[in-house]
Amino acid sequence: MNNAIREKEKMTIYQVFPRWFGNLKTTLVKNGDKTENGTGKFSDFTPGVLAKIKELGITHVWYTGVIEHATKTDYTAYGIRKDHSAVVKGKAGSPYAIKDYYDVDPDLADHVNERMAEFEDLVRRTHDAGMKVIMDFVPNHVARQYYSDARLSYVQDLGQQDNTSKAFDPNNNFYYMPGQALILHFGAKEEDFEYSEFPAKVTGNNCFSTSPGKNDWYETVKLNYGIDYMNGGSYHFDPRPDTWNKMLDILLFWAGKGIDGFRCDMAEMVPVEFWNWVISEVKKAHKDILFIAEVYNPDEYRNYIYTGHFDYLYDKVGLYDTVRAVMCGQSPASDISYCWQSLEGIQKNMLNFLENHDEQRIASDFFAGDPRPGIPGMIVSAAMNTNPVMIYSGQELGERGMDEEGFSGRDGRTTIFDYWSVSSLRNWINDWTFDGTKLTEDQKRLREMYARLLNIVRTEPVIVNGEFYDLMYVNKSNPYFNSHRQYAFMRKYENEVLLVVVNFDKIEQTVRIELPPEVFKALHIRDNKAAQLTDLLTGERSVSTLTDAFPYQVTIPACSGRMLKFTY
Incomplete structure (x- = not known):
C-alpha cells in the first residue's frame, strides 16, 4: 500500500x-x-x-x-x-x-x-x-x-578549535569576552561547586554581558556565523x-x-x-x-x-x-x-x-x-x-x-x-x-x-488551489453584518465557489452579506446561476444561487462559521 x-x-x-x-x-x-x-x-x-x-x-x-x-x-x-x-x-x-x-x-x-x-x-x-x-x-x-559524544570521528566539535583570546574570529564557533568569567546571580545551587565559564561566552539572545539576567537565554550561548557584532556588525562570509x-x-x-x-x-x-x-x-x-x-x-x-x-x-x-x-x-x-x-x-x-x-x-x-x-x-x-x-x-x-x-x-x-x-x-x-x-x-x-x-x-480543491477574495470592504458599513464580530471571504477554483463566514460572537447571528459585482467579474462567477450548495461543516446539501442583486443571508452558530460550497 x-x-x-x-x-x-x-x-x-x-x-x-x-x-x-x-x-x-x-x-x-x-x-x-x-x-x-x-x-x-x-x-x-x-x-x-x-x-x-x-x-x-x-x-x-x-x-x-x-x-x-x-x-x-x-x-x-x-x-x-x-x-x-x-x-x-x-x-x-x-x-x-x-x-x-x-x-x-x-x-x-x-x-x-x-x-x-x-x-x-x-x-x-x-x-x-x-x-x-x-x-x-x-x-x-x-x-x-x-x-557532542555522538558525533562521527571526522566531525570537530563546536568550539574545539576556537581562539578564545579573541572576542570575534570568523572561524570561531562562539563569541567570547576574553579575560572575563561568566557570573550568574540567580538560580538554586544544587551542586557543591559553582558553574565556571572562562572566558565568558556571549549568551544566546545576543546578550553581550558577563552577567546575563534571569530573563535572558542564560542557559545558552550564541553561535558565530561570521558577523562581528563587537565592531558594527561587519560581515565576514568569505571565506565561508x-x-x-x-x-x-x-x-x-x-x-x-x-x-x-x-x-x-x-x-x-x-x-x-x-x-x-x-x-x-x-x-x-x-x-x-x-x-x-x-x-x-x-x-x-x-x-x-x-x-x-x-x-x-x-x-x-x-x-x-x-x-x-x-x-x-x-x-x-x-x-x-x-x-x-x-x-x-x-x-x-x-x-x-x-x-x-x-x-x-x-x-x-x-x-x-x-x-x-x-x-x-x-x-x-x-x-x-x-x-x-x-x-x-x-x-x-x-x-x-x-x-x-x-x-x-x-x-x-x-x-x-x-x-x-x-x-x-x-x-x-x-x-x-x-x-x-x-x-x-x-x-x-x-x-x-x-x-x-x-x-x-x-x-477540498477550492481551498487547496483556489483564488481568494475578501468581502469585508463592501460589508464594513453593512447594517445587517457586524464587521467587528463577523468575517467573510470567498474562494474560487474551476467550477466551485466557497463562501466562508465566521462568527466570533458567543451568540448565534443571522447576517446578510453584500456580494459586489466585482467579485463575480474577478472570480468568473455566473450571477444568479443555480448551483448545488454543500455546507462543508455539516454535510447538508441544497440548491442555491449567488447574485449581486441582493445580499446572501446566512445564520452562523455562536463561535463558529459556515463554509458554503457552490458547485456549478
Whole structure:
C-alpha cells in the first residue's frame, strides 16, 4: 500500500511535544524529577496513536524537542556528560538548549543506549501512517556545556578549535569576552561547586554581558556565523565561516534519517546569507525537504523567502496576533483584511496557527478562557489561502495550560521545561483505548470540529488551489453584518465557489452579506446561476444561487462559521 501524501493536499501540521504527549502519570509534583513525574517516549506514538492523529486531517507531525538538550537528569551511566544545574531551566531542561546536535533526547527512549534506533523507528512509523516528519533545527544557540559524544570521528566539535583570546574570529564557533568569567546571580545551587565559564561566552539572545539576567537565554550561548557584532556588525562570509560548514553537516545528518522538514528556531537571528547557501546545499541532496523559519520581523519576510530560500515562515506578528485580538474582543474582525494585504505575493509562504509551544493556550485564562473562540479563528487561519496551517497537541481538546508545573509557572502555556503530563491528552488516550468515558462531551465535539475542518482544508480543491477574495470592504458599513464580530471571504477554483463566514460572537447571528459585482467579474462567477450548495461543516446539501442583486443571508452558530460550497 502506498502511504505517500498526495501532491494536491494542503499541508496541515500537528505539533507535539513527546516528553509529555504520552505520559499518563496523574500524580504530579511541582518541580518534580523524571522519577516523580514520568516522561513520554518515542514508543508512545504507536501505529494506533498515529492513526488517530492522521484522522484529524494531519499531513505532517512536528516532533518538538527531539535533539539532545541540557537537563538535570543524570545520564552519566550512558556516557552522557552531566549538566550543571545553574545553566539548565527546569528539571527536564529547555529543548532549545541543544547539548549534542548529533543525538536525541535520552528521556524519550525506552532503552537509552538504543535511543537513535528508537527515533528512527518513530520516523518509519510516522511515514507508514501516511504522514511526514518535521523536527527542530536550532541554529542560533546551544547549551552552555555543549558537547557532542555522538558525533562521527571526522566531525570537530563546536568550539574545539576556537581562539578564545579573541572576542570575534570568523572561524570561531562562539563569541567570547576574553579575560572575563561568566557570573550568574540567580538560580538554586544544587551542586557543591559553582558553574565556571572562562572566558565568558556571549549568551544566546545576543546578550553581550558577563552577567546575563534571569530573563535572558542564560542557559545558552550564541553561535558565530561570521558577523562581528563587537565592531558594527561587519560581515565576514568569505571565506565561508567554520560554523556554516558544521551546520550543513548537521542538517545533512538528520535529513539522512528520513526527516521531511526542519522548523528552524529563531531563523532571523542567523544571517540570511547562511540560509541562502545551506538550504540550497541540503536540497541538492534532498530536493523535497522543507524549511520553515521562525521569523518575527515582517520587514524581513521577503528576504528570508526570496534570498534565504525558506519554504514557509511563521505568520505570528500578522495573522496570529490579529486573530487573537479579534477572538478576545480587542480588535474588529475587519482588521484581518490588513494581514493578507500586507502579505500580498507571499501569503502562500506563511504558516498559520493559533497555538504553539511559545504561545498561550486559547482556553487559558490569559487568552480567551474558552476553546470555542478558537473555532472561527481556525476557520479563518486554515481556509483563507493555500498556505499550511498548524495546531498544537491538546488544542483540539481545549487544553487550558493552567497547570503550575515548576519552572514554567502558571502562565497559560504547557511547559517545555518540566517533567509533566497533560490531563486532556491523558483523557483522550484513555478514552479511545479503554472505556470511552474520560473526555467530556464538549471535548469530543471540539475534536470532531477540528477533524472536520482540517480534513476539509486539506483536501477540498477550492481551498487547496483556489483564488481568494475578501468581502469585508463592501460589508464594513453593512447594517445587517457586524464587521467587528463577523468575517467573510470567498474562494474560487474551476467550477466551485466557497463562501466562508465566521462568527466570533458567543451568540448565534443571522447576517446578510453584500456580494459586489466585482467579485463575480474577478472570480468568473455566473450571477444568479443555480448551483448545488454543500455546507462543508455539516454535510447538508441544497440548491442555491449567488447574485449581486441582493445580499446572501446566512445564520452562523455562536463561535463558529459556515463554509458554503457552490458547485456549478
